[in-house]
Amino acid sequence: MRPHLPLALAASFLLAGCASAPSHPAATPAPPPAAEAAANDNLNAVAWTQTAVEHDLIYIQAYRDAQSQLLAALHDPNWDALAKEDRVAPTTGLPPAVVLDIDETVLDNSPYQARLVKNGGTYDEASWAAWCKEQQARAMPGALAFTQFAAAHGIAVIYLSNRAKDLDTATLANLRQLGFPVSGADAFLGLGTVEPGCDQVGTEKGCRRQLVSRKYRVLMQFGDQLGDFVDVLANTEAGRKQAIAGYMDWIGTRWFVLPNPTYGSWEPALFNNDWSAPAAEQRQQKLNALRYN
Structure with a gap:
């Protein structure tokens, strides 16, 4: 945007007969408009997540559908929602659980994304941790009712998240404030949780799913990323399709995938x-x- 240049106005005299009119004072230049934030490619995505009724309906639909199938899964002793690579212990005699990602699965972090759009910023660990510690994330539509239903039927609710493990106190407090069932500190498996004998690569969740497999028979998994369900060995379009090729029949029955365009x-x-x-x-x-x- 070009800056506005002040206009120098020369005083002029208007003669009427022999009388002269007084000169006009110079006009005060208008202040330049406030600087605008640079265009952000994430604007539409964040606006959709915060304002589109369709967004909320997708979440409600997914969680209601899952709830309608949960008790059948509970009473089927052969039902398990962990990929074969993650099921490292037999399910016999294990108590049931559901495994949910946190961010954009049960908690809505769109205000954090909105701040980045407004201020022209990008994600960084410090600002993200600060947002998490505010404990202001709202519940995703349908998530609260589903998890409460599961807990009421004796099904453990496990939150497997890539929030750093040292954010556990703030995260669990946020969940409890909203009414989510939290059985204790072990209900949150954040980034940095160690599974002996398993080497975690980056933010992959496979080791933590293996940890869950030793304690629970998993009835369902929920997430907004492929990595919430299975480790993706090659993060390319082809590699991502290959990672889930053997589990397409589980979509909408054991795995419930939620949208995240941000x-x-x-x-x-x-x-x-x-x-x-x-x-x-x-x-x-x-x-x-x-x-x-």
């Missing part, structure tokens, strides 16, 4: 997982990934 592993898959690439290059590679016919 962030996720789907995004870096579009630019070779190279977060060090300049933003303009990342954006160009996203444009290159679009299909036009």
